[in-house]
Amino acid sequence: MNASDSILDVRKLKQYFHVNKNLTMKAVDDVSFQIKKGEIFGLVGETGSGKSTIARTIMGIYPAVEGEIYFKGEMISNQRIFRQNKKKVRRNMQTIFQDSAAALNPRMTIEQIIAEPLRIHRLASGKKELQEKIDRLLLEVGLDSSLKSKYPGEISGGQRQRVAIARCIGMDPDLIIADEPIASLDISIQAQIVTLFQDLQRKYGFTFLFYRA
Numbered sequence: 455m456n457a458s459d460s461i462l463d464v465r466k467l468k469q470y471f472h473v474n475k476n477l478t479m480k481a482v483d484d485v486s487f488q489i490k491k492g493e494i495f496g497l498v499g500e501t502g503s504g505k506s507t508i509a510r511t512i513m514g515i516y517p518a519v520e521g522e523i524y525f526k527g528e529m530i531s532n533q534r535i536f537r538q539n540k541k542k543v544r545r546n547m548q549t550i551f552q553d554s555a556a557a558l559n560p561r562m563t564i565e566q567i568i569a570e571p572l573r574i575h576r577l578a579s580g581k582k583e584l585q586e587k588i589d590r591l592l593l594e595v596g597l598d599s600s601l602k603s604k605y606p607g608e609i610s611g612g613q614r615q616r617v618a619i620a621r622c623i624g625m626d627p628d629l630i631i632a633d634e635p636i637a638s639l640d641i642s643i644q645a646q647i648v649t650l651f652q653d654l655q656r657k658y659g660f661t662f663l664f665y666r667a
């Protein structure tokens with residue numbers, strides 16, 4: 455497959471950690487995979503097999519030791535290129551973490567939390583458009599707009615995860631990287647969030663990379 459046919463193309467990725475001068479940990483050794491637009495891709499493997507390291511390398515937290523990562527046809531594993539495209543890549547590649555709901559700023563209202571990245575990336579022109587976007591995003595994730603003025607501490611864990619998802623999809627990302635986004639929720643709430651991810655994928659063709667950290 456051509457790199458440009460896929461949203462993400464990981465080629466012969468290697469990631470080694472030098473633990474000490476005699477020991478090198480080969481966390482990822484020659485891993486290749488592609489994710490196409492609209493796909494829900496699950497990265498699975500035993501504990502310690504390198505799933506988190508692969509995800510972190512894709513997110514640009516670690517430079518790749520060897521191999522290449524192409525995002526929408528552009529090589530991002532080269533650190534120089536990654537730095538140049540950082541803002542664009544960050545916007546188009548969004549992450550949802552197991553504890554991202556817990557990481558919501560407790561001093562910001564739900565409205566401010568969802569508005570923040572829209573402002574930073576200038577995705578709404580004017581107050582009216584910003585308000586409309588926030589209302590639409592809340593609706594998309596199944597939250598009542600009356601929650602806008604509330605703080606994260608005043609809503610449930612499932613609602614907080616929905617706020618984190620609203621903030622993420624507001625960027626209209628090409629790839630959503632999610633690390634066990636339901637693990638910290640009650641079983642009954644987990645099913646609702648899974649359904650929400652499926653609905654969003656069907657409706658908007660979002661592309662997901664799920665992994666278990």
Ligand SMILES: Nc1ncnc2c1ncn2[C@@H]1O[C@H](COP(=O)(O)OP(=O)(O)OP(=O)(O)O)[C@@H](O)[C@H]1O
Nearest residue numbers: 471479481500501502503504505506507508666667
């Ligand atoms: N920063 C680091 N320095 C040294 N070794 C590391 C580092 N990060 C990960 N490793 C090692 O690399 C290997 C792969 O770890 P990684 O966390 O990527 O695996 P994983 O598949 O996500 O595992 P789990 O499912 O247990 O979270 C492990 O042996 C881990 O100890």
